[in-house]
Amino acid sequence: MTEPLRVAFSPDSDDIFMFWALLEGKVPREGLAFDASRADTETLNARAEQGDVDVVAVSIAQYARVARDYLLLPHGMSVGRDYGPVVVANAPTTLAALRGKRIGVPGLRTTAYMVLRLLAPEFEPVVVPISPYARAFEVLKAGEVDAALLIHEGRLTYEREGVHRVVDLGEAWAAETGGLPLPLGGNAIRRGLGSDVIARASQAIRGSIRWALDHKDEVARALLERETRADLALDAATLDRYLDMYANEDTADAADDTRRAIEELFRRARARGLLAEDATLEYAP
Secondary structure (H helix, E strand, O other): OOOOOEEOOOOHHHHHHHHHHHHHOOOOOOOOOEEEEEEOOHHHHHHHHHHHOOEEEEHHHHHHHHOOEEOEEEEOEEEOOOOOEEEEEEOOOHHHHHOOOOEEOOOOHHHHHHHHHHHHOOOOOOOOOOOOOOOOHHHHHHHOOOOEEEOHHHHHHHHHOOOEEEEEHHHHHHHOOOOEEEEEEEEEEHHOOOOOOOHHHHHHHHHHHHHHHHHHHHHHHHHHHHHHHHHHOOOOHHHHHHHHHHHHHHHOOOOOOHHHHHHHHHHHHHHOOOOOOOOOOEEEE
């Protein structure tokens, strides 16, 4: 009997979208069994450091720190093209005006935090986990932070919370890099599984993503029916918009400009001392 591969991803819609067909038996599992669990982004990043999971959804920034033990799958990425996480505040302001201020961030290992550090290096980060979803808005409105960095669905729903956008990191990154997309998250697979299992797992996950993209309406309905984050109040229109942004052909396969963008992110982060000099990038088949 095949020992299950331990798979961990977030409760966010794009992550579930990618694995749904595989876990529901819609696509071949390539002779493998998959044991899935879910956790918030920063917890997943920490688990990648511990190496206790075989396939894990990680922030692209965090992959550089765990590359010794993991390969990056060339599919399953969340990529922003002139859009990405947003910084919001209770009143209109600028990023420059937040110098030295407290900004709530979803985790110190996230790509969003790294990019914000590249754009505005002088601020005080306050970690505000994205679960529960409403927490970032609660601490902002209570004045516990001066601004909040929102990832995942929060970047679409902040307007209904009555807060103001300060900067879209995807727009700012594109402006800084001559139009490169912003690679935010991806799936990493443990090197210790060996080349055969890695190749078969990659093929199974690739097939799951392709099936979901080809049956988007069916998967979206299932995600809405099974949504457990009551405070998110996700509706069909918002989910459709979110999936268009982060579960698309960029997810099916990393384009050349996405790969260049990852390299550029690592280069800039190393230059700023945010990554070790030996941080590497290596893809699975």
